[in-house]
Amino acid sequence: MRRRVFLSGAILTGVGVPLLAGCKLPWQSKRQTGSTSASASAGKASGTAVPAASAAPQGWQELDAHVMGHHLGFQVSPLVRRDEKTTVLVLKLTRAKDDPAVKDVVVDSLDKDSNVFNAAYSLARPGSNPAFEPAAGGVRLLDLSTNRVWVATTGVENKVKDNYNKLSLKPGASTSCFVLFGAVDAKQVTVFVPQAGFVTVNVLDSSAAAASGIDFKAIDKAFDSATMPHTRDKADPKQVLEAPVPIERYTKALDDSTSTHTGSKDITVTLASDVTFASDSAELTSAADAQLQTVAGQLAQYPDGGTLTIVGHTDDVQDDAYNQTLSEKRANAVKTRLEQLTNLDKWQTSVSGKGESEPKINDTSDEARAANRRVEITLTPTGGTTPKNTATPANGSSATPNPTSSKLPDPKGPVAKGADGVSVKHDNGAQLTITIDHVTRTNGYLLGQLHTTISTTTDTAPDLKQWLTDKEVVFSNSRSEDGSSEPTEHAADGLTLLAGGERIYPADYRDADFKTHVPLTELALTPFIKAGTTTICVVWPDPGGDTITLDHLPAPHLGSSYAYRLTDIPIKNS
DSSP: OOOOOOOOOOOOOOOOOOTTTTTGGGGGGGTTTTTOOOOSSSOOSSOOOOOOOOOOTTOEEEEEETTTTEEEEEEEEOEOOOSSOEEEEEEEEEETTTTTHHHBBBOOOOOTTTTTTEEEEOOOOOOOOTTTTTTTTTOEEEETTTEEEEOOEEEEEEEEOOTOOEEETTTOEEEEEEEEESSSOOEEEEEETTTTEEEEEEEEGGEEEEEEEOOOOHHHHHHHOOOOOOOSSSTTTTTTTOOOOOEEEEEEEETEEEEEEEEESEEEEEHHHHHOOOOOOBOOOOOHHHHHHOOOOOTTTTOOOOOEEEEEEOOOSOOOOOHHHHHHHHHHHHHHHHHHHHTTTTEEEEEETTTTOSSSSSHHHHHHHHHHHEEEEEEETOOOOOOOOTTTTTSOSSSSTTTTTOSOOOOOOOEEETTTEEEETTTTEEEEEOOOOOEETTTTTEEEEEEEEEEEESOOOOOOGTTTTTTSSSSTTOOOOTTTTHHBBBBTTEEEEEEEEEEEOOOOOEEETTSSSSEOOBBBOOOOSSEEEEEEEEEEOOSSSSSSEEOOOOTTTTTTOOEEEEEEEEEOOO
16 A cells, blocks of 8 residues: 655765766766755655655655565655666665564575675676676666656666675665666656666756755765676666657457557558468458457547658568568558548558568578568558547547457456456466556546565465566567567566457557667566566556556467466556
């Protein structure tokens, strides 16, 4: 449960530790010696749930969290602009006094006898070694009103020991860290703290730092004191801070006939040719009408028009000339039908075929060839992808859902109401119970927090991520992007919603470090745990309605293992 109170005190005094090698931060060449240090604590550390925080100006926010089986309280500072390029966030972590021992939670740990929980592993950014990498680098900033996300550029624990950023906590103990972002031009942002939750904080100028409990001298000292021999980008020690990137959306039709990607500038609908056309034919099937009605509905959301591009693709079974001709015929057939379904006068339309020259997946398997047989329709509306016609859904999904596909598919595992929770058993005897009592609607998105509790009678347990990750793909993401396995290897990216004939994946963004899409959900579900509760946070595109259904699919090679469905989850307005 989250409660809100205002914390007026300050936090953090620096401690002396070794040098930050090769990582001078932008402000370090122009220190502001007039910064005022704060004197009081941000609040007494409590071994029980930390009271949640107020939305008062300059106020700290608080979260009661469960991180990989351990009970933690988080205090989240306002964001403060350190200079024109750098924005600073402070986190204070407190482990509950009665928190279970590490040896009772973790399957195997070097710290199990000392009962030290290293929170950095769970708060890390994908692809990093949290022992060396920025502390709490997995924290992200969201401006949902403008569809933007900021990724942390670096971070450091305030009390680094032995040059490691572990965020180490014994029961009842507290630690803190500083997380840096690039320039933030919003007045408020939502802070996504991994396995803790979402809080909205103000973005303040440097003059408000002292009043908000931010001590720049302590921050400078902490970074000067830390040695981080490795960085996310080994060729660049992150002296260049990152700009925000657009939040994007990805959905699939429940019958696998279409997928839809919505970015900040365009919408791409991919039609599966195996559903849209008969084999080796450019004649539209009866099922194609439902697909194209969906596209027509999306076009209707933008009365000012824009650019419409239709491109046909084939597999590599026939020769090049045959495939080129077939791809062109299929693209033209789609255009002709769209013209019958809606007015395209405001759209500058181009039609082409690529034959087999641009496969989606470079493989000759039946599955790859099926994915390569497709027609891609790209809408680039004038003024961006925020719909002008508010009478239609503003979520980038189907404006006119396919009535024949709106019925939910049969569940592949146990089913229960979200508030009641569902229990999924593993072959080795482990059991995971998953509950979600509501989601929160804000600016076209849904913010959700699942509570997962694992228990087992043995010293071995399956990886928690197996119940949460996307089981339909292996070494990839839902978009089938090459190189996507690193940021999604330990992610909860398989928590999808079912609505309007579509499967809705967590909102995502293209990460500059990975060149692939990264989901707005948990990214570091490590280490293996055998008991305890973990908070799982997710951001989904809003499909509309009053309730949602959450569905986790099984792995094709594992039967129904890890599959489940949670229904009747109420949507509450923020």
